[in-house]
Each structure stands twice: as C-alpha cells, then as structure tokens.
Amino acid sequence: MSYLGFQILYFLLKSLPYADAERVYAPWVDMEAALRRAGRPLCSLEGDRPLGEFDVLGVTLQYELGATNLLTILDLGGIPIRREGRGEADPLVLAGGPGAYVPAPLALFVDAFCVGEGEEQFPEALALLSGLKGRPREERLRALADIEGIWVPAFPRPVRRRFVRDVSSTFVPADRIVPNMGIVHDRVATQVFRGCFRGCRFCQAGMTERPVRERSAESVLSEAESALARTGYEEAGFLSLATCDWRGLPEALARFGERMRSGRTKVSLPSLRMDAFSVELAAGLQAVRKGGLTFAPEAGTRRLRDVINKNLSDEEIRSTLEGTFANGWDRVKLYFMMGLPTETEADLDGIVALCKEAARMGRSAGRRVSLAVSLAGFVPKPHTPFQWEGQAPRAVFRERARSVKSRLSDRRFEVSYHDPEQSFLEAVFARGGAELGPAIEEAWRRGARFDGWSETFDLRRWEEVFRDLNIDAEGLATRERGEQEPFPWDFIQVGVSRAFLWRERCRAMEGIPTQDCRSGCAGCGLGLICREGALDRDLPSSAEEDVSRG
Ligand code: SF4
Numbered sequence: 001m002s003y004l005g006f007q008i009l010y011f012l013l014k015s016l017p018y019a020d021a022e023r024v025y026a027p028w029v030d031m032e033a034a035l036r037r038a039g040r041p042l043c044s045l046e047g048d049r050p051l052g053e054f055d056v057l058g059v060t061l062q063y064e065l066g067a068t069n070l071l072t073i074l075d076l077g078g079i080p081i082r083r084e085g086r087g088e089a090d091p092l093v094l095a096g097g098p099g100a101y102v103p104a105p106l107a108l109f110v111d112a113f114c115v116g117e118g119e120e121q122f123p124e125a126l127a128l129l130s131g132l133k134g135r136p137r138e139e140r141l142r143a144l145a146d147i148e149g150i151w152v153p154a155f156p157r158p159v160r161r162r163f164v165r166d167v168s169s170t171f172v173p174a175d176r177i178v179p180n181m182g183i184v185h186d187r188v189a190t191q192v193f194r195g196c197f198r199g200c201r202f203c204q205a206g207m208t209e210r211p212v213r214e215r216s217a218e219s220v221l222s223e224a225e226s227a228l229a230r231t232g233y234e235e236a237g238f239l240s241l242a243t244c245d246w247r248g249l250p251e252a253l254a255r256f257g258e259r260m261r262s263g264r265t266k267v268s269l270p271s272l273r274m275d276a277f278s279v280e281l282a283a284g285l286q287a288v289r290k291g292g293l294t295f296a297p298e299a300g301t302r303r304l305r306d307v308i309n310k311n312l313s314d315e316e317i318r319s320t321l322e323g324t325f326a327n328g329w330d331r332v333k334l335y336f337m338m339g340l341p342t343e344t345e346a347d348l349d350g351i352v353a354l355c356k357e358a359a360r361m362g363r364s365a366g367r368r369v370s371l372a373v374s375l376a377g378f379v380p381k382p383h384t385p386f387q388w389e390g391q392a393p394r395a396v397f398r399e400r401a402r403s404v405k406s407r408l409s410d411r412r413f414e415v416s417y418h419d420p421e422q423s424f425l426e427a428v429f430a431r432g433g434a435e436l437g438p439a440i441e442e443a444w445r446r447g448a449r450f451d452g453w454s455e456t457f458d459l460r461r462w463e464e465v466f467r468d469l470n471i472d473a474e475g476l477a478t479r480e481r482g483e484q485e486p487f488p489w490d491f492i493q494v495g496v497s498r499a500f501l502w503r504e505r506c507r508a509m510e511g512i513p514t515q516d517c518r519s520g521c522a523g524c525g526l527g528l529i530c531r532e533g534a535l536d537r538d539l540p541s542s543a544e545e546d547v548s549r550g
Contacts, residue, residue, distance in 0.1 A: 001177070002185040004239060005097070006060060009118050011173035016123055018130040022046040022054075023177075026069040027076070029449050029456060035076055042076035051077025055129060057091045058122070061099020061106070064429035065422065065452035070095070070109060071444040081441060083111050083153070088137050092144075094125065100151075101161075101208055102382045104488040105429055107153040108437035112144045115492055116161035117194075119170050121149045151492070158491040165529070167194060167213045174226040176233075187235035187268065188227040192220050192248065196241040197517045199524075200298075201309045201508050202337065204381040205241055207501070208494045211530035212517060217248035221255055228265060235266040243269045244278050245518075253284065260285070274312055279323035292331035292372070293324055299340060300350025306511045307342050309504075321358050325365035332358065333372040338400050338417075339392035340378045341508060348400055351375075352407045359412045373408060373415045375401050377423030381430055382489045383496065385504035390480040391427040394420045421459040425451065427477035433488030439465050497525030 013021035022044035027035065035042060041050035051057055057079065059070055071081055074093065080086045083093065095106065096114035103113040114121055124147055132140045138154075145152040149162030164170045176188055195212035196205065224236045236256075240246060259265040267285055272278040274295045282293055297317055299305045305312050324332060336351050355373055362369030377397045380389040392400075397420035405415040429436060443465045450456040466473040481487070483502060490498075500523060507514060514522045521530070 001179045001183045002189075003060065003062070004189040004191060005118070007176055007189075008171065008173055009058070009122060010177065011175055012119060012123065012171045013126065015171070016126065019123075019126045022049065024051060024057075024073065024077070026073050026450075032072060032076060032449070041078045042073060052079050052090060054091045055133065056126065057093050059093065059095045059110075060097040061095050062097055063099065063452065064426045065457075066099070067106060067429065067440045068444045068448045068451055070106065071441065072449060074109065082108055086111070086137070090137075092129070092137070092140065094122075096122070098204065098208070101204070101492055101494060102430060102489045103151060103153070103492070104433040105436035105440065107434055108441065110153065111141060113151045113153075113159075114162075115149050115151055115159050116494075117163045119164055121147060121162045125150060156491070158493060160493045161208070161495055163194075163209075163495075164213070167215050168219060172219070172223050174223070174230065176227050176231050178231050178233075185237065186233075187237050187266075188224055188231060188233045189237045189239050190220050190224045190227070191215070191240060192238045192243055192246045192252075193240045197245050198242060198311075199309050199504075199514055199516055199522065201307075201385040201504055202298075202340065202378060202381070203241075204384050207384050207496050207524075209241065210495055210517075210524060211526050214247060217251040217255065220248060221252055224256075234264065235268060237268045237270065239270060242273065244273045244275075244281065249281075253281070274317050274320040276319060276323055279320055279327060282324075282329075283327040292333055293329050294333040294335070295320065296335035297354065298335065298337050299343075300336065300347045300352070300354055303511055304340060304343060304347045304350070306513045307508045308337075308340055309508070309513050311513050311516070317354065318357070318361070321361050322365070325362045325367050325369065330362065330367045330369045331372070332362075332369065333374060334358070335374045335376070337378045338375050338404075339397055341386060341389045342511075343392075348404055351404055355408055355413060369412065371413050373404075373413055375404060375415065375417035377418055377420050379423055379427045379430055382487060383492075383494050383501070385501045385508055387431075387487065387501065388481045388483070388485075388505055390478040391424065393474075393478055394424050397423065419454055419457070422452070422454070422457055424473075424477055425459060425462060428473045431488075432471075432473075432476045435471060439469050439471055442469065495524075495526045495529070500524045 010021050010023065013019045023046065024042060024044050027042065041052065043050050059073065074081050079090055079093065092111045094112050094114055095110045096118050099106065100113040100115045125144055128143050128147065129140055132143060141152050141154055144150050145155045149159060151159040193212055193214040195209045197212055198206060200206050220238065228236060238252065243249065256265065256267060260267060269281065269285065272282060272293065272295060274297060297312060298308060298310050302314055334355065355371055358371055359369055378391065380386045380391055401417040408415050443462050446461055446465065448461055504514060
C-alpha cells in the first residue's frame with residue numbers, strides 16, 4: 001500500500017477504456033493456512049474474484065527476497081506455478097519493478113517481464129492483449145515479445161529498459177487508494193523526480209533509473225493538493241532517490257508554506273543528505289515537533305566514502321551534526337554499510353569514532369542525545385560498478401558488526417544490524433541465474449515464505465535446498481567476477497554501458513571519486529538520451545563518445 005508505483009499503475013489502468021484493475025497482496029502465513037484449510041482460492045480485494053479468472057496477473061518484484069511470495073500468490077490463486085504448466089485459460093503472469101532488471105532466477109514462473117518504467121509499456125501490452133483476447137497463448141506471448149522493454153522467457157532476446165522521457169506529460173493519479181488500517185508511510189506520496197544526480201557506486205537505482213527527469217513544482221503541488229483534498233490525508237511526502245537535490249523544492253515548500261504554518265498539512269522528505277541545506281530544510285518542516293533525523297554517511301572514513309563515491313567529507317558530517325543538535329534534535333539515526341569493497345579495520349574504527357564524536361557534539365550542545373546506529377551488509381548489485389565484487393562471508397559480517405556494537409555499548413547508542421543471513425541470500429539471488437528457479441520452487445515447497453521478514457526467514461531451509469540441488473550459493477554470493485565474465489543479466493540493457501561501470505569500478509579501487517551529473521557528465525552511456533531529457537545544460541563530448549563506444 002505504501003508503494004507509489006503501484007498506485008500510479010492502478011489508476012492508469014482504471015483510466016483505460018480497454019482495461020480494469022483489481023488488487024491482491026500475498027497473504028500472511030496464517031491467512032494462507034486458513035485459505036488452504038477452507039479450500040478457497042486467493043481473490044482480488046475489490047471484486048473478490050479468484051486470480052485464475054483474470055486475463056493478466058501483474059506482479060511487482062520489489063526485491064530479491066520476495067521470490068517465494070510470488071509462488072504463494074500463484075498457487076493460492078489457482079494458477080500453475082511454472083509457466084510451462086499454464087493452459088489457454090490461465091492468466092498471463094507479467095512482472096515488473098526492480099526485480100525485472102535481473103529476471104533469470106524467476107524466468108520459470110513469469111510469462112513476461114516488463115523492464116523499466118511501466119506507464120508506457122504496460123498500457124501498450126494491455127491494449128495488445130485486449131485485441132488478441134481469445135487467441136492462443138503462444139500468439140499473445142509472441143506479440144508481447146515485440147513490445148520494447150518486454151522480455152518473454154519463452155522467446156528470449158536482449159531487451160532495452162523502457163523509461164518515460166518527458167515526465168511532465170506522463171500519467172499522474174489525482175487520487176490515492178486510502179487504506180482501512182495504519183500502513184507504513186501513511187501519507188500522500190508524490191514523486192518529484194526520477195533518477196539521481198549522484199552516482200553512488202553501490203546503488204542499483206542510481207544506475208538503472210538514469211537520467212534525472214525532474215518535475216516542476218507546479219505539477220507536483222497540483223497533484224499533492226488534489227490527492228490531499230480527495231483522500232483527507234494531512235501529510236504529503238515528496239519522494240525521489242534524493243529529494244534535497246530537487247530544484248523545485250524551495251518553490252514547492254514556499255508555496256506549501258501557508259498550509260504548513262497553519263498546521264493543516266505536514267510535509268515529509270525522505271533521504272536527507274548530510275549537508276547544512278538539509279538540516280535547514282528539516283528545521284523549517286518540523287518547527288514545532290522535533291522527531292528524529294536520519295542520515296546515511298554509509299562509511300566511517302573519507303577514504304571509503306570516496307571508494308563508494310559518496311563524496312562526503314568529515315567536515316561536512318561534523319557541521320551537519322552540529323546544525324542538527326543546534327536546531328533542537330536529540331534523536332539521530334545513522335546508517336552505515338559493512339563489507340564494502342576495500343573495507344579495513346580502520347573503516348570500522350571510523351564508524352565508532354564518528355558515532356562517539358556525534359554523541360560528544362550533542363553533549364556540548366547541551367542535549368542528551370540518543371543515536372541509533374544501523375549497520376547493513378553490503379550486497380553487490382547487478383548493473384552497478386560493484387557487480388564484479390564478492391560479498392564478504394557471513395562470519396566476517398557478524399564479527400565486524402559485533403566489534404562495532406561492543407565499542408558502542410553505552411546507553412547513548414542503540415546499535416542494530418541487518419541479519420547477515422538475509423543479506424547473503426539477497427546476494428545469491430542478486431547474482432545468480434536461471435539455475436535458481438528450481439531452488440526457489442523447492443524452498444517454497446519446503447515451507448519458505450516471506451523471506452524478507454525475520455519472523456519467517458530460515459536460511460537453513462535454503463542451504464539444504466542448495467545442497468540437494470548442487471548449487472554453489474557461497475560462490476554466487478562471495479566470488480569476485482572477472483572483467484569479461486558474462487553475467488546472467490547481460491541481456492538486459494538498462495542504459496549505462498558496461499564500459500562505464502567497469503571504469504567506475506577501477507576508479508573505486510583507486511579511491512577516485514567521480515563528479516555528479518550536475519557538475520558534469522561522467523559519460524555513463526546514456527549521453528544523447530540524457531541531453532534530450534530534462535537536464536537543461538550541455539553535455540561535454542565525453543558523453544557522446546561513450547555512446548559511440550557502445
Ligand atoms: S549521460 Fe552523463 S549526465 Fe546523463 S546520467 Fe549519464 S553520467 Fe549523468
């Protein structure tokens with residue numbers, strides 16, 4: 001319910017003359033058991049129709065550990081799990097979202113993957129399918145394979161990511177579905193731009209969602225105001241990968257000012273950067289109530305931040321924290337990653353030192369601060385400069401996390417770390433290929449459910465399956481790949497060139513940062529498309545060279 005992309009596609013489909021949409025979610029384990037006991041199929045929320053009766057089942061693949069949820073939905077909905085087992089009357093199963101950038105592990109179960117943004121390709125696909133209704137399944141799939149951005153495992157061929165060039169003319173929902181219970185991020189979400197200027201080397205979205213395409217403050221506000229009025233929400237969220245970088249932000253906040261001052265509407269901004277501008281913004285937004293502030297330095301030393309291209313100096317971190325405490329916050333959350341390429345003991349010492357210094361600064365500002373420190377394990381993601389890297393073994397993660405935790409053991413700190421076993425499985429699925437399909441099915445048959453939830457996650461079950469099916473999961477996650485080694489996702493062209501990613505990887509190893517797209521083009525391979533797009537400045541010739549090099 002918190003996912004904006006879902007709401008955009010839902011209302012878009014409902015606006016089409018040849019389509020309609022209803023929702024379904026994977027039920028929690030108790031509801032699954034109840035449905036099975038009662039012999040009832042999983043049905044859509046709006047019309048209470050069994051999933052097997054629909055023409056198309058569309059699924060968003062949010063991240064790697066959702067794989068078994070897909071199988072639960074199919075099976076409970078009365079749809080054969082494997083695509084080969086589906087007959088003429090079964091729905092076509094289409095999948096999109098970030099998981100479609102690495103589709104091979106799910107190719108056994110999905111009829112067609114929609115790679116990239118859905119606003120153009122999804123209606124195209126549905127228009128085509130509505131014209132072919134009643135035609136043989138194979139004919140419909142063949143036709144889908146001809147749509148740019150759609151990859152059909154039955155007729156595999158390289159596919160290029162689809163994306164909307166002009167976000168000012170794309171579909172924007174005036175409405176939102178209002179949940180009937182509290183949800184995460186319970187507010188009107190509005191997207192302010194797509195892509196990211198920054199170029200952090202570990203970040204998949206920062207690479208796959210290029211180029212930056214900004215919306216005007218005018219259009220964002222009119223969407224937010226309409227949705228606020230129609231839903232009764234009193235809070236709006238301006239979403240993007242880095243909202244502080246949105247050039248429309250000052251204007252949007254100024255124009256929203258009266259609503260905010262009168263207390264009618266709150267505004268929330270995700271992903272604050274560690275700079276003075278962000279603290280000023282946050283101070284303006286939370287004039288009355290000071291909740292917590294969250295920052296992501298990602299690494300403990302300037303050296304390692306240069307490796308990952310975070311471009312954040314110790315001085316900037318210090319002055320941001322100073323500003324944070326001076327403005328009245330006493331709860332701060334800091335995110336770090338562990339196991340990043342080239343990490344050493346000194347980088348862990350850096351995390352500890354940075355946290356202790358933050359606590360000291362809070363005290364000298366006269367505040368009793370509490371610092372939440374969150375440690376996540378690095379997962380090498382496809383389509384990033386770190387796709388060649390191996391993940392650190394789980395024992396190393398655990399050891400490093402314990403070491404940091406033991407050194408931040410007093411009451412000022414609350415240290416938590418992401419389960420290294422889940423990060424490991426995430427890396428297996430991020431980097432594996434079609435060989436994982438049977439393993440996903442087998443683990444699901446043996447009871448794997450909601451693997452992204454710690455309550456239900458059990459790595460032992462997966463390890464047994466990998467052993468029984470002779471899959472070298474450790475190797476998939478931890479082995480460093482060679483420069484020319486083929487990847488199972490090579491046939492998905494997201495726009496950035498492999499040459500650029502490798503160049504960035506080499507610069508990372510030398511600790512050389514790369515400028516962000518606003519300061520100058522780094523020649524990622526999108527070149528001409530980027531120039532046609534929303535960035536209103538000239539690209540240096542290196543961008544075009546990169547395009548001609550392919
Ligand atoms: S072409 Fe240049 S400016 Fe555009 S996204 Fe790539 S690196 Fe950034």
